[in-house]
Amino acid sequence: MKLIWGVLTTLILAAVSSASSAQEVQTLDELVQLYDSSSCKVCHQEIYEEWEQSLHARPLYGPIGRTLATFRGYVLSRDTELKKSLEVAPGMREFLKPCIECHLPQMMDASEEVANELARAIIDEDEEVLDKLQITCIVCHNRNAILRKFRDGNPRPDTIYGPGFSGPHGDSRFPKAAKNEMMADTIFCAQCHQGPNVQHYDEPMWCTSTFDSHQHFYVPMGGTQSCQDCHMRNEGGHSFPPNYQNIAETSARLQEWIDLNLTIIAYRMKPDAVNLIPMVVIDAEVVSRIGHRFPDGCPSPNRVTLDVKVSAQDGQELFQKNIIYMPQHKMGYAEDTMVYAADRKLTLIRDTSLHPFVPKKETIEVVLPDGIEDVVVEAVLTFRQLPGIPEVEFPIHHVTRAVRLR
Numbered sequence: 001m002k003l004i005w006g007v008l009t010t011l012i013l014a015a016v017s018s019a020s021s022a023q024e025v026q027t028l029d030e031l032v033q034l035y036d037s038s039s040c041k042v043c044h045q046e047i048y049e050e051w052e053q054s055l056h057a058r059p060l061y062g063p064i065g066r067t068l069a070t071f072r073g074y075v076l077s078r079d080t081e082l083k084k085s086l087e088v089a090p091g092m093r094e095f096l097k098p099c100i101e102c103h104l105p106q107m108m109d110a111s112e113e114v115a116n117e118l119a120r121a122i123i124d125e126d127e128e129v130l131d132k133l134q135i136t137c138i139v140c141h142n143r144n145a146i147l148r149k150f151r152d153g154n155p156r157p158d159t160i161y162g163p164g165f166s167g168p169h170g171d172s173r174f175p176k177a178a179k180n181e182m183m184a185d186t187i188f189c190a191q192c193h194q195g196p197n198v199q200h201y202d203e204p205m206w207c208t209s210t211f212d213s214h215q216h217f218y219v220p221m222g223g224t225q226s227c228q229d230c231h232m233r234n235e236g237g238h239s240f241p242p243n244y245q246n247i248a249e250t251s252a253r254l255q256e257w258i259d260l261n262l263t264i265i266a267y268r269m270k271p272d273a274v275n276l277i278p279m280v281v282i283d284a285e286v287v288s289r290i291g292h293r294f295p296d297g298c299p300s301p302n303r304v305t306l307d308v309k310v311s312a313q314d315g316q317e318l319f320q321k322n323i324i325y326m327p328q329h330k331m332g333y334a335e336d337t338m339v340y341a342a343d344r345k346l347t348l349i350r351d352t353s354l355h356p357f358v359p360k361k362e363t364i365e366v367v368l369p370d371g372i373e374d375v376v377v378e379a380v381l382t383f384r385q386l387p388g389i390p391e392v393e394f395p396i397h398h399v400t401r402a403v404r405l406r
């Protein structure tokens with residue numbers, strides 16, 4: 001009886017694994033081979049080169065290597081902050097799941113040994129291995145292409161899915177193409193660009209919430225563009241801007257999508273019958289038309305800042321103020337402390353980020369010292385991907401205006 005049951009479960013397991021797109025992959029090399037998209041380059045050269053520029057080609061590094069640093073912290077915390085994971089998720093693949101389901105989804109089809117190899121490569125920052133682990137063409141156009149599997153079935157191993165057509169396709173491994181409308185829908189991107197993943201995760205992550213903000217704020221406010229419109233079709237294609245390595249392009253995009261409107265007056269205010277208060281009043285309005293909150297996501301310290309400075313004509317600084325626009329998270333426990341990183345943040349305590357179409361209005365009143373009638377007001381709007389690191393600070397608007405007390 002026991003033997004028959006054993007044979008039966010083997011058969012059942014075999015049926016299950018052949019129904020999903022691939023057999024469990026046994027080595028890291030095999031996994032890399034299976035998703036290797038270099039054959040696509042021959043016929044889709046431009047798309048291929050764009051994709052190589054995108055962060056989808058560096059999903060374990062991220063801009064300026066920050067993703068790798070966070071991944072490393074996560075893996076190392078298995079023995080400290082997250083040590084209960086050894087009971088809850090004894091396997092390494094299960095432990096990595098809350099990150100790799102989005103950063104390297106194909107890893108979910110690989111064996112425990114492969115997951116251990118990945119964990120080692122992360123700890124050792126082994127570039128030779130990590131360079132080959134990417135969200136390749138085949139991940140998006142095959143493995144992750146179909147979202148509604150009860151209706152549309154599993155992706156077939158010989159078919160490439162795209163937004164356009166069904167019919168024969170030139171690639172020898174993928175000789176068929178099938179039309180898949182969902183690839184042109186916001187939902188396609190949402191499978192990785194949403195959070196926090198509170199449901200069905202042993203450890204919820206809040207890496208990014210661009211989709212959530214898009215769905216529940218941008219669309220209700222009357223926004224009509226999709227992720228693909230703004231990040232692929234209008235410009236960029238498969239380079240999926242922003243690319244924080246490209247300062248000029250990123251600044252230009254931010255300038256186009258975020259406005260800074262300033263009204264400045266200088267006058268003598270009369271608070272009562274006797275006194276006069278000489279002052280400058282700066283009304284600033286920051287308005288974003290981006291299709292979700294900005295900034296967002298896992299690059300937690302990233303922020304838009306408005307720095308306002310008032311100086312006398314000789315350069316003497318009279319006033320300075322720095323305003324920060326960003327989502328601010330805590331761990332979700334009683335302590336009210338702001339935290340960073342995907343594996344720590346859970347509850348939004350305060351959100352000063354820029355939401356679509358909602359102007360951020362600041363009124364700043366600066367009382368001028370006696371004898372000063374001419375001042376220079378400077379307002380600088382900047383996106384700081386990592387504050388303090390000049391290579392990833394992007395100027396958006398810089399306004400300088402001279403005002404005179406009359």
Ligand code: HEC
Nearest residue numbers: 062066067070071098099102192207208297298299342343
């Ligand atoms: C639901 C999908 C999802 C999960 C789960 C997830 N991430 Fe992310 N992560 C993303 C996406 C998408 C981005 C890039 C877009 C963005 O920042 O909004 C990103 C960006 C990052 C960045 C930012 C890089 C930078 O400096 O800009 C880090 C770091 C990161 N992830 C680490 C992790 C770690 C570590 C885990 C697991 C503990 C994890 N992520 C879990 C989807 C996810």
Ligand code: HEC
Nearest residue numbers: 039040042043137138141160161162163164165170171177
């Ligand atoms: C021998 C040439 C050739 C190779 C190799 C090739 N393709 Fe294509 N592919 C085409 C042509 C031709 C089209 C149709 C024209 C177009 O949309 O660019 C196409 C179309 C597509 C489409 C669009 C389908 C649609 O719905 O519009 C996708 C997606 C695609 N290929 C992905 C890939 C991927 C991924 C690879 C690598 C695994 C690959 N192709 C390899 C020639 C090729």
Ligand code: HEC
Nearest residue numbers: 040044047048051056135136137140162163183184228233
């Ligand atoms: C992050 C997911 C993702 C990756 C990675 C990706 N694509 Fe796409 N691709 C898409 C989406 C989404 C569309 C549909 C865009 C639209 O609706 O405008 C698309 C469209 C296409 C098309 C249709 C025509 C066109 O120009 O838009 C081709 C061809 C294509 N991809 C080939 C590739 C190749 C080749 C690679 C690898 C070099 C690749 N894709 C990597 C998501 C991806």
Ligand code: HEC
Nearest residue numbers: 055059061062063067102103189192227228231240241242
């Ligand atoms: C399989 C999961 C997955 C899918 C599907 C996916 N992405 Fe991503 N995307 C990522 C990850 C992971 C990163 C970031 C890697 C990092 O920074 O560490 C990323 C990065 C990006 C970035 C760069 C963000 C930044 O902070 O610079 C943009 C833009 C982006 N994706 C847009 C899209 C759009 C638009 C779609 C849908 C057409 C899409 N992605 C589909 C996983 C995915």
Ligand code: HEC
Nearest residue numbers: 189193210211214225226227230241242253257291295296
């Ligand atoms: C109306 C246009 C628009 C729409 C719609 C839109 N985005 Fe964006 N998104 C932008 C702009 C502009 C930026 C600013 C950075 C840049 O592109 O240079 C941005 C930034 C991002 C970033 C980087 C966030 C960060 O803080 O670093 C990600 C990731 C992203 N978008 C993903 C998405 C996804 C996923 C969708 C669909 C749910 C989407 N976007 C819809 C315009 C748009």
